[in-house]
Amino acid sequence: MTEPSYRAGIIGLGFIGGGDQVSGDALGQLVSDLDGTHFAALANNSRVELVAGSSRDFGRRKRFEQRANARTYSDWQQMLASEKLDIVSVATYAPQHSKMVIACAERGVKAIYCEKPIATRLSDAELMADACRQSGSLLAVNHNRRFNPNYIRLRELISDGHLEKLTSATLQWGSGRLGNVGTHMIDTIRMVTSREVVAVSAMLDLTGRPDCRGPQFRDPGGWGMMRLEDGLIVTVDAADNACVPARITVNGTQGRATTGGDEVTLDFWDGQTETWPSVRHDASSMDRAVSEIITSLDGGGAFSCPADESVRTLETIIAFHASHAKNAAWVALPLQGSDREIEIHSG
Numbered sequence: 001m002t003e004p005s006y007r008a009g010i011i012g013l014g015f016i017g018g019g020d021q022v023s024g025d026a027l028g029q030l031v032s033d034l035d036g037t038h039f040a041a042l043a044n045n046s047r048v049e050l051v052a053g054s055s056r057d058f059g060r061r062k063r064f065e066q067r068a069n070a071r072t073y074s075d076w077q078q079m080l081a082s083e084k085l086d087i088v089s090v091a092t093y094a095p096q097h098s099k100m101v102i103a104c105a106e107r108g109v110k111a112i113y114c115e116k117p118i119a120t121r122l123s124d125a126e127l128m129a130d131a132c133r134q135s136g137s138l139l140a141v142n143h144n145r146r147f148n149p150n151y152i153r154l155r156e157l158i159s160d161g162h163l164e165k166l167t168s169a170t171l172q173w174g175s176g177r178l179g180n181v182g183t184h185m186i187d188t189i190r191m192v193t194s195r196e197v198v199a200v201s202a203m204l205d206l207t208g209r210p211d212c213r214g215p216q217f218r219d220p221g222g223w224g225m226m227r228l229e230d231g232l233i234v235t236v237d238a239a240d241n242a243c244v245p246a247r248i249t250v251n252g253t254q255g256r257a258t259t260g261g262d263e264v265t266l267d268f269w270d271g272q273t274e275t276w277p278s279v280r281h282d283a284s285s286m287d288r289a290v291s292e293i294i295t296s297l298d299g300g301g302a303f304s305c306p307a308d309e310s311v312r313t314l315e316t317i318i319a320f321h322a323s324h325a326k327n328a329a330w331v332a333l334p335l336q337g338s339d340r341e342i343e344i345h346s347g
Contacts, residue, residue, distance in 0.1 A: 006086040006110070006297060008042045009052035011076040011100055013060040016115060016142075017091025018053065019067070020060055027212045035144050035262070036286025038089035038113065043068060044287055047294050048087065054079040076100060080107050087293065090114040093213070093347045094179065098124035105135040111293045113140050117183045117317065118310040121343050122335065125314050129307040138296055138303055141310035143187040144285035147292065150264050150276050154250075154257055155192045157266075163252025166193065169234040170249045176205055176221025176240035178317050179346025180213075185238075186226075187313040188248060188259075195228040196312065200319035201330045202236070209240035213347030222320055224328070318342050 014023035019037035024030055031037060042050045053064045054076040061072040073079040080088070080103060088109050090100045098119050104112045105128075112132065118141050119125040132139040145151045158166070171185045190197065202224025211217040221238035228234060237244075248259045255268035262285075266274040283291075296303045315335055322339040323331045331339065 003047060003298075005047055005049050006294065007084060008048050008050050008087040008089070009054070009079055009083055009085045010038050010042070010050070010064075010089040010091060011054050011079070012089075012091035012115075013039075013053045013055035013057070013064045013072070014091070017089060018055070018060055018064045020063055022059065022063065034284075035148070035280060036284030036289075038091050038286070039064070039068065041284065041286035041290040042087070042089065045290050045294060048290065052079050052083045052085070077103065080104065080109075086110045086297070088112050093217075094120050098128050101128045101139065102131045105131040105137045105139075108135060109137055110297055111138040111140065113142065113289070113293065115142050116187075116310065117179050117314050117344070117346055118307065119314060120179070120346060122311070122315055122318055122340050125311045129311055132307060138293060139307040140289060140293055140303060140305065141307060142286065142289070143184060143305065143310060143313070144289065145184060145188045145262070146191060146305040146309075147285045147288040148262050149279050149288075150262050151188060151192060151259070153276065154259070154264050155194065158192055158250065158252075158257070159194055162254065163250065163257065164254035166230075166232050166250060166252050168251045169193065169232065170237070170247075171234060172237045172244055172248075173246040174239075174242040174244045176209060176238055176242075177211070177219045177346070178204075178221055178238065178320055179219045179344045181246075182221070182236075182238055182317060183313055185236075185246070185248065186316050187310070189226075189234055189250075190228075190309070190313065190316075192248075192250065192257075193228060193232065195230060195232060197226050197228055197316045197319070197333055199227040199330045199332050200316060200323050201225050201328050202320040202323040203328050204320065204324040205238075205240040207240050211347060217345050217347040219344065219346040222324065224320060224323065226316065227330075314344075317344060
């Protein structure tokens with residue numbers, strides 16, 4: 001029997017959504033450096049028919065039409081109304097995610113592949129997850145390390161005790177942007193340690209580095225500590241103007257694991273070392289995510305990264321802002337009271 005195909009559309013045809021290098025030039029970034037794009041991940045899957053896209057930008061629409069041979073719309077709501085779509089990628093700015101994801105769920109879209117961070121307010125993120133639960137829609141968020149074989153392997157290695165007892169961990173990256181960049185790092189440490197964040201103490205970097213996505217966004221970096229379950233302390237070094245590579249280090253009584261990009265290096269205290277090279281040449285993490293979405297839609301099992309994981313990562317980012325407002329006092333999670341109302345200004 002022929003396997004069914006799934007009709008897909010993309011809301012937002014810029015850098016990560018449409019794989020549009022003209023948009024990348026405006027950000028000073030290369031599409032080729034990305035671990036996939038929504039356009040490529042959907043177009044590369046033989047079970048997906050990419051039929052439509054929407055953008056307010058005329059040039060982006062025309063370039064997408066040429067690459068995808070698909071219809072385009074200037075209004076995403078018109079696209080949803082005009083097209084019968086099984087999968088929709090939401091690749092717009094974070095403040096717009098909530099209304100778009102909820103609209104997709106209400107129209108019965110089977111799977112929604114949303115950019116990160118999931119939202120800019122905790123309440124919006126919770127509404128998105130609830131709307132998709134009620135409609136039966138799968139909500140996947142593009143925390144791409146969740147689908148990278150090396151990070152999955154690292155989570156299993158730590159879970160199996162190869163580093164023995166974890167003693168500390170460190171997150172480091174340049175360019176600040178806790179909401180847009182830090183969301184990957186924070187989500188990854190939660191993933192590989194299989195531990196939830198229970199408290200945050202932090203200070204934001206308010207030097208005011210301009211955001212590459214425009215002056216309407218203000219997404220500072222900062223410094224701090226996260227206390228995870230079992231008392232594991234994770235230090236965070238993410239200044240706005242730092243010139244350091246992105247790196248995650250997890251220390252244990254038997255050795256340490258260090259990641260840079262999607263490579264992993266293991267240094268054991270008995271002198272043994274091991275390196276897992278990049279696996280991007282096989283498939284991008286976004287390709288793998290779309291493949292898992294298709295498997296889930298086929299009834300092949302639960303999706304490995306439910307949207308609630310991204311809600312909790314957003315809550316941790318908001319806790320950095322809440323702690324800063326309290327002069328770096330420890331803020332417990334789940335957030336309570338007015339701390340839940342904080343909005344991050346991430347693109």
